[in-house]
Amino acid sequence: MCGIFGYIGKNNAKEKLIEGLENLEYRGYDSSGVAIVQNGQVHIVKKAGKVCVLKDELMDSDINGNCGIAHTRWATHGLPTQLNAHPHTDSKNTLCLVHNGIIENYLELKSEYNLTTKTQSDTEIIAELISKIDEKKNLDKIKKACNLLKGSYALAVIFKDEPETIYLAKKESPIMVALGNDGVYISSDANAFKKYANNFYILKNNEFAKISNNNIEFYNKNKKINKKTNNIEKTFSFENKNKYLMQDEIMQTPDALKETALYFDNFKNIKHYFDNVDKIYLIGCGTAYHSCLLGKKYLEFLNVPIFTEIASEFRYSKIKPSKNSLCIFVSQSGETADTIACVKKCKCKTLAITNVPNSSITFNCKKTILMKAGWERAVASTKAYCCQLLVFYLIKCLLKNEKPKWKQLVSSCRKYLKKNNIKDISKKVLNFEKIMFIGRQEDYVTAMESSLKLKEISYINCIACPSGELKHGTLALVDENTLVILISTKHSLHNKNLLSKQEIEARMGCCFVASNIADSKIELPNLSSDLLPILSILPFQLLACEVCISKGYNPDKPRNLSKSVTVE
Numbered sequence: 001m002c003g004i005f006g007y008i009g010k011n012n013a014k015e016k017l018i019e020g021l022e023n024l025e026y027r028g029y030d031s032s033g034v035a036i037v038q039n040g041q042v043h044i045v046k047k048a049g050k051v052c053v054l055k056d057e058l059m060d061s062d063i064n065g066n067c068g069i070a071h072t073r074w075a076t077h078g079l080p081t082q083l084n085a086h087p088h089t090d091s092k093n094t095l096c097l098v099h100n101g102i103i104e105n106y107l108e109l110k111s112e113y114n115l116t117t118k119t120q121s122d123t124e125i126i127a128e129l130i131s132k133i134d135e136k137k138n139l140d141k142i143k144k145a146c147n148l149l150k151g152s153y154a155l156a157v158i159f160k161d162e163p164e165t166i167y168l169a170k171k172e173s174p175i176m177v178a179l180g181n182d183g184v185y186i187s188s189d190a191n192a193f194k195k196y197a198n199n200f201y202i203l204k205n206n207e208f209a210k211i212s213n214n215n216i217e218f219y220n221k222n223k224k225i226n227k228k229t230n231n232i233e234k235t236f237s238f239e240n241k242n243k244y245l246m247q248d249e250i251m252q253t254p255d256a257l258k259e260t261a262l263y264f265d266n267f268k269n270i271k272h273y274f275d276n277v278d279k280i281y282l283i284g285c286g287t288a289y290h291s292c293l294l295g296k297k298y299l300e301f302l303n304v305p306i307f308t309e310i311a312s313e314f315r316y317s318k319i320k321p322s323k324n325s326l327c328i329f330v331s332q333s334g335e336t337a338d339t340i341a342c343v344k345k346c347k348c349k350t351l352a353i354t355n356v357p358n359s360s361i362t363f364n365c366k367k368t369i370l371m372k373a374g375w376e377r378a379v380a381s382t383k384a385y386c387c388q389l390l391v392f393y394l395i396k397c398l399l400k401n402e403k404p405k406w407k408q409l410v411s412s413c414r415k416y417l418k419k420n421n422i423k424d425i426s427k428k429v430l431n432f433e434k435i436m437f438i439g440r441q442e443d444y445v446t447a448m449e450s451s452l453k454l455k456e457i458s459y460i461n462c463i464a465c466p467s468g469e470l471k472h473g474t475l476a477l478v479d480e481n482t483l484v485i486l487i488s489t490k491h492s493l494h495n496k497n498l499l500s501k502q503e504i505e506a507r508m509g510c511c512f513v514a515s516n517i518a519d520s521k522i523e524l525p526n527l528s529s530d531l532l533p534i535l536s537i538l539p540f541q542l543l544a545c546e547v548c549i550s551k552g553y554n555p556d557k558p559r560n561l562s563k564s565v566t567v568e
Ligand code: M6R
Pocket: 285, 286, 287, 288, 289, 330, 331, 332, 333, 334, 335, 336, 339, 379, 380, 381, 382, 452, 453, 456, 562, 563, 564, 565
């Protein structure tokens, strides 16, 4: 979703800002813009569409300066047009700003303060408010305006009368600052700092920063404060070998699993966190929610009630976990707004499983298990999903005092990906109007995740159904235009699954079996039943990617979606 980048230093800001925005592109957006200070004047360039459009115009222009702010916008209020793109200015043109988040009371503020706006964006209201406030110091204007805002914001502001200074403000949406060799960098995503700095500062809620060349000052609502730095994670860099990030990221799964398993040693004391727990809640969204469903299977031996919850639902449910509950939040990005809302709701033991250190979820949870999947940039989550499942498996082994067999998992994953013979199947998938994934138990979860993957990047209407539920309604959809992919990894249920195949074929539907058991159209890795659920998704991640590419789409940037869903 929206991204902020800023730079003030020795070098040409426009190159830095474009590079920063390119690093934020993976998050999803539909327009972009920059404000650059040149000889005391602020120049704004905004474009609908891709950052490359903005880049072309900016690089051809005479705009040059050493200070600027930039933004990628994922439209929430108003169409993704050039007008609605950030930066926004106030009507008197005294300042410009970029904003991540949502101002919930922007319409109330607009009428209460009699503000006129030229765009449909909630952000413009912030610019108008700041400029209306009668305070001498620009920082005080921002502080006062922020007091009036409801909702979430990360703001970067440049004032016309103080053009070599960038102000920041934060509530709920992330914003960070890093001191590099050639200047100060600002970003809403620490990944974008990697090239420039070794550590960075994270603003907390209701904190502010005043940044000028090589000088960073932090403030809370009342006074100037000191802050500690955080290290930027640079340990694992995965090479890009393919045309698309998603292809690379699937191929990185063996290394991601290995690093995650090795790093898990740092979290062994988590064992005691499970003592005296009387209920467990597993909470996440999308793919992370599917990890929760499989996580439940790994933890069922504990014999305590385990509930799996979709974060966007759970945040509004009347259920409040009791004091002795343990809530486990799964989130690749650590920034998913619905999941964060659930963390805040749960006043009990809280544990995050995430891939991003220093993310909002890690700050809000009492404990964190960090995965080492490496930067996942393609919108469709792949290697991170496998690592989330691995973490649940490792927790199970830890609690049961079993030796984890992760080396076997890693080598099997490597072998499987080397073989990769999904191309033929993907061609066949294109012949069908409707696709269904079915399975039982763990395989049903894999079916759900496979269906999500395929629809998310190839825009094919597909669903998942538990095999045993077909007859209760979904079978009515089956005809000669339907392909059903039946996932079957349990010996004890294999014959039952084959009955489903017959039922589908009797209705002229086509059924491909995906299995590690007998001769099957789609071969699954040959692994024991506790490890296989971690990898049984592999052929379907590959399949989704192949189908998407052969339809001419870019799997890394599916329409309407964003990598990090930071607003509700
Ligand atoms: O960063 P998170 O794991 O919290 O993200 C949750 C979902 O938005 C995410 O898994 C989404 O479903 C993926 N794009 C699926 O591939």
